[in-house]
Amino acid sequence: MQQVRGVVARGKGQPVSLETVLVPDPGPGEAVVQVQACGVCHTDLHYREGGINDDFPFLLGHEAAGVVESVGEGVTDVAPGDFVVLNWRAVCGSCRACLRGEPWYCFATFNATQKMTLEDGTELSPALGIGAFIEKTLVHAGQCTKVDASARAAAVGLLGCGVMAGLGAAINTGGVGRGQSVAVIGCGGVGAAAVAGARLSGAARIIGVDIDDRKLETARKMGATHTVNSKETDPVAAIQELTGGHGADVVIDAVGRPETWRQAFYARDLAGTVVLVGVPTPDMKIPDIPLLDVFGRGGSLKSSWYGDCLPSRDFPMLVDLYQQGRLDLDAFVTEEIGIGDVEAAFARMHHGDVLRSVVIL
Missing domain, CATH: 3.40.50.720 (NAD(P)-binding Rossmann-like Domain)
Incomplete structure (x- = not known):
C-alpha cells in the first residue's frame, strides 16, 4: 500500500480537491503505474458534474502515460520499467465480439479488481476505470499498452482518450x-x-x-x-x-x-x-x-x-508515426500544468481556450 496525491471530485458540481489516496499493491492481473502526464478531458468534467453517474467520490484523469512500477501475479504483457499509455478498453479476449474477431468492440473490458481509497477508507471510482490525476495509479494490466519509451509522455498520453477517439x-x-x-x-x-x-x-x-x-x-x-x-x-x-x-x-x-x-x-x-x-x-x-x-x-x-481502436495495435503504430514526424501530437498540447491546477484547466476548457491542458507529474 502506498500513499500518493490525487485529484478527487467529492460531489456534483463541487470544485475538485487534491487528496491523499491509498494505492494497493497490485493483485493478480493488475499493475501500478507511475503517472508522468495526464490530459484534462471533457469526460473528467462530465464526471465532476454528475453527467456520467453518481458514484462519487471520483478519482479523475484518464488520458495518461507513465512507467509501470510493479505488476501482480500472472501479468506477462508488461513489466516494471515499461513506458505505457493507459487505455480504458482492456479487451477480454473471450466475449462474443472478441471471439468473432472484433476485439475493438469488446463487451467485457477489464478494470482493476481492487479499489483505491481515501485515508478514511472511502472507495474511489476511477474515471473510465483509470484515475490518473495522481502520482501512481492501480489499473488492470490490460489497460497498459507498451510504446516507444523515448516518446514525449505529455503528447502520447492523449492517445488514451480524446485524440484516439x-x-x-x-x-x-x-x-x-x-x-x-x-x-x-x-x-x-x-x-x-x-x-x-x-x-x-x-x-x-x-x-x-x-x-x-x-x-x-x-x-x-x-x-x-x-x-x-x-x-x-x-x-x-x-x-x-x-x-x-x-x-x-x-x-x-x-x-x-x-x-x-x-x-x-x-x-x-x-x-x-x-x-x-x-x-x-x-x-x-x-x-x-x-x-x-x-x-x-x-x-x-x-x-x-473510442475510435474503434485496439490499443495493442493502434497505440504503438500512432506513436511511431509521431516519432517519425508524420502525426503532430505535440500540437494538441496547449499547456502543461501542475496537479493542483485541474480546476482552473476545467474553466479554460469550458471557454474553448485550449485543445488540451496536460498535467505533468
Missing part, C-alpha cells in the same frame, strides 16, 4: 480512403484529431466545420483543406458546394448534438458514411428525419466507440 473515427470507423472527401463538424480536440486522421488516411479534401474561428485555424494546422464557420454559413450547403454538389464521402460529427448529426446526415454524398463520435447527453434524441431519406440515401450511419 478522433483519429479512430476517421481511420477505423469511417474507413477514410485515399482521394476521398471528409467533413468534420466540431473542431475541438476530438474533431481536430479526426482531421489529422483523415489527412493520415490520404483524404484529398478535408473540410473543418465549427462556430469558432480559433478552432477552424487549428483544423487548418491539422490538415483541413477548407473550413466553414457554421455560425455564418449553412454547413450542409457549404460542404456540398465544396464537393461538386454531391456531399462528402465521410462526415464526422464530433459535437454530438441532434442538429449537428442532422447536418452530418444531409452533408454526405449518396452511399456516404456518417460517424458520430461526439458524446450526446442522455436527453438528446435522433432528429426528425424522414425514414425514406434514410433508405433513399443509402450508406452507413455509425457510432464510434
Whole structure:
C-alpha cells in the first residue's frame, strides 16, 4: 500500500480537491503505474458534474502515460520499467465480439479488481476505470499498452482518450480512403484529431466545420483543406458546394448534438458514411428525419466507440508515426500544468481556450 496525491471530485458540481489516496499493491492481473502526464478531458468534467453517474467520490484523469512500477501475479504483457499509455478498453479476449474477431468492440473490458481509497477508507471510482490525476495509479494490466519509451509522455498520453477517439473515427470507423472527401463538424480536440486522421488516411479534401474561428485555424494546422464557420454559413450547403454538389464521402460529427448529426446526415454524398463520435447527453434524441431519406440515401450511419481502436495495435503504430514526424501530437498540447491546477484547466476548457491542458507529474 502506498500513499500518493490525487485529484478527487467529492460531489456534483463541487470544485475538485487534491487528496491523499491509498494505492494497493497490485493483485493478480493488475499493475501500478507511475503517472508522468495526464490530459484534462471533457469526460473528467462530465464526471465532476454528475453527467456520467453518481458514484462519487471520483478519482479523475484518464488520458495518461507513465512507467509501470510493479505488476501482480500472472501479468506477462508488461513489466516494471515499461513506458505505457493507459487505455480504458482492456479487451477480454473471450466475449462474443472478441471471439468473432472484433476485439475493438469488446463487451467485457477489464478494470482493476481492487479499489483505491481515501485515508478514511472511502472507495474511489476511477474515471473510465483509470484515475490518473495522481502520482501512481492501480489499473488492470490490460489497460497498459507498451510504446516507444523515448516518446514525449505529455503528447502520447492523449492517445488514451480524446485524440484516439478522433483519429479512430476517421481511420477505423469511417474507413477514410485515399482521394476521398471528409467533413468534420466540431473542431475541438476530438474533431481536430479526426482531421489529422483523415489527412493520415490520404483524404484529398478535408473540410473543418465549427462556430469558432480559433478552432477552424487549428483544423487548418491539422490538415483541413477548407473550413466553414457554421455560425455564418449553412454547413450542409457549404460542404456540398465544396464537393461538386454531391456531399462528402465521410462526415464526422464530433459535437454530438441532434442538429449537428442532422447536418452530418444531409452533408454526405449518396452511399456516404456518417460517424458520430461526439458524446450526446442522455436527453438528446435522433432528429426528425424522414425514414425514406434514410433508405433513399443509402450508406452507413455509425457510432464510434473510442475510435474503434485496439490499443495493442493502434497505440504503438500512432506513436511511431509521431516519432517519425508524420502525426503532430505535440500540437494538441496547449499547456502543461501542475496537479493542483485541474480546476482552473476545467474553466479554460469550458471557454474553448485550449485543445488540451496536460498535467505533468
